[in-house]
Amino acid sequence: MLDLRRLQLLYEFAGHGTIAATAAALGYTPSAVSQQLSALEREVDAQLLDRTARSAELTDAGRLLLEHAEQILAMVEAAESVLAAQNGTPRGLVTMTAFPTAAVAFAPALAHSLRSHEGVQLVLRQTTEGSGTRQVRTAEADISLVDDWTGRTPDSAAGILRHYLLLRDPLVLAVPQGHRLADPAVPVDLAALCEESWVTAPLGEPSRTAIDRLLADVDGAPGAAWEFEGIGTIMSLVARGLGIAAVPSLSFTSAAPGLVHRRLPGAPVRDVYAVVRASSVRRPAIDVTLTALREAVRDVERVLDAEIGGAPS
C-alpha cells in the first residue's frame, strides 16, 4: 500500500528540485526527506531519483509515478473538500414507502419540498396493506406512511420506532356531477344514502369496513352494486355515473374532473402516521425528509380545504 505522505513528498520534490529545498519548504530536515523518498523507492521497487553527490533528480520512473501522484493527491484533496463542504448538510438515499393514496397524494409536494436539498435522493414506493411498519423495522424502508382507522395511538415497539401524526383524513362522499346529491343545498342524510347505487372497495378493506360501520349505525348498508379494487378505479367509475362512493378525503388530490364531494356527518377518520426508526431520526437526510413531508401535508391540506371546503375536523 502506497503512502500518501510519501507521494506528497515526491510531488513537492518535483516542484522544488532538491531534497534540501523540499525539506525546508515542509519543515523537515533533509535527512527525513531523503529517507522517506528512499522508502518510497523500496515500496514501488523502482529507482525514482537519480542521486548524485550534489543533486538528485527524477528518473523516468519517478516522473511516471509523479503523474499518478498528482492525480491521486488531487482526488484526495477533492474528497476532503467535498466532505468538509457538506459537513452537516443532509445527503444520502432515503427510502420511503406509503399506502397507495398517500403515495400519489404526497409525491408531487414532496418532490417540490426536497428540491432544495440536492444531496438527498428519495425513493418512494407503494406498499400493500399494512406492511409499512414491518418494512421500517427491517430497514427495508427508512420512512413509511401508514394509516390507522382505530384512533388508538400506535405503540412504538419499545422505543425502536417513532410515529409522527401527519394528518387526520375523514371519509367523504364522492358523487358524480349532476347527481342529486351534487347540489350543496341538498342535505346528506345517512339513512337515505342506503338507497343509492354504491361503488365500494371489496369487503375487508379498511375503508369498506368504515363505511359499512357508519351506515350500520343508521341500520342500513350500502347498496353494494359494484365492488372494485383501487381508489383510483372507484373514483373514475363514480365520475362516469355508476354510483356514489365513500372515500378518504386524500383521494381527492388526484380526483378526475366531474366529481363532487360531500362531507359525511359523523364520518370515520383515519390517522395518517409517518413511521421511522428512532435510530435514524438523527440522520440529517431523514430529518430533512420528515420536515419536507410535513410541508407536503400542509400543501395537500390547503388544496383539499380549497376543494372540499372546511378543514376536516
Next chain:
Amino acid sequence: MLDLRRLQLLYEFAGHGTIAATAAALGYTPSAVSQQLSALEREVDAQLLDRTARSAELTDAGRLLLEHAEQILAMVEAAESVLAAQNGTPRGLVTMTAFPTAAVAFAPALAHSLRSHEGVQLVLRQTTEGSGTRQVRTAEADISLVDDWTGRTPDSAAGILRHYLLLRDPLVLAVPQGHRLADPAVPVDLAALCEESWVTAPLGEPSRTAIDRLLADVDGAPGAAWEFEGIGTIMSLVARGLGIAAVPSLSFTSAAPGLVHRRLPGAPVRDVYAVVRASSVRRPAIDVTLTALREAVRDVERVLDAEIGGAPS
C-alpha cells in the same frame, strides 16, 4: 492529509458490514479497526459510522467518503501496477537534436527502430551550426548528433560528456544525370573539376571549407557560380542541371531523382558523433535510443552502400 490505510479500512468495513468481521479479514483486532476508524472520523471531522452497542453502519457522510475512497484506492492500485509492469522497461521523454542532414537522414530509421518501445517518446529537433554540444551540456537536449571535420577525437569535457562515433561521412560529388561525369567510366579528375560549374554552400560552412581545401590541393578552386544555403536546395539545383556539387554522402539518403554521385579521391571525411551526458547514459530510455540510433545508422549505411557503391573508406 488523509491516510490511505484508513481509507482502505473504511472500504473493507463497507464490504464486511461489521468492525469485527473487518478486523478478522485483515488480521487485526477489532479494537484496532475501531480506533483507526475513529481516527479517520477525527481527520475528516465528520461522523462516518453510526455506532450502536452491537453494530456499526455507515452514515451518509461515510458513504460519501466511501465513494471517493473507492476511486482513490483504485487509482493507487493502478499506479502501483503500472509502475510494477514497466519496471525496467525504458520509458520517458528523450530530446535529441541533430545537424540538418543527419536529422532528415536518420529520422525515418529511428522512428522505425523505436517503434517497439512504446513508452519512449522521442523529440528530434534540428540544430544550427555547432550548438549541439552546448545543448547537451545545458540539458536542453539529451542526445545531439554533431559532425566534425577535423578528425580529432573530441574531448569529453572532463567526463561530463560522452561521444559515440556513429559513422564517417565522406564528401562525394553530386552531378546531374546526363552530365559528362555521370558516366562511371569517366574518371574523376580533381584538377578538371575546377572547370565545372559549381553549386556550393556559402563561405564559412564546413562542407564548403572542405571542398575548397581539397581543390586547393591541386591548385584550383570551384567555379563558384552559385552559392546557396541548405543541402536540400543545393541538391535540387544540381538535379536541375545548374552545376555540380560536393556534398556529404549522407545527403543522398533524401536525394531527388536525377542525381548521380561519384566518389571523390582523397575527399575529406567528417565524423558524426552522438553526444550524451555521461550521467544520462544509464537511463534506460537513453540507452534504448542510442542503440536505436546505431541501428538507424546501419540502415542508412546499407542504403548508401547500395546507392553509391562501396562503403566509405
Next chain:
DNA sequence: GGAAGGCGTAAGGTGAACTTATGCTTGATT
C-alpha cells in the same frame, strides 16, 4: 585547496498504531 552546499547513513528519541484486557449493551437461548 579550502569552504560550502547537497546528499547519504547511523544512532537515538518520540509518537503513532496495534495488542491485550476489561466493561458495556443488546439480542438470543434456555
Next chain:
DNA sequence: AATCAAGCATAAGTTCACCTTACGCCTTCC
C-alpha cells in the same frame, strides 16, 4: 427471567516507524 454470546468502546502497554542529530562523502565555487 436469567444467562450467554456477539459486538463495540476505552485504558494501558508495547512495538515500530519516522524524525532529528551527528557525521562523512562528494562536488563546485571562490
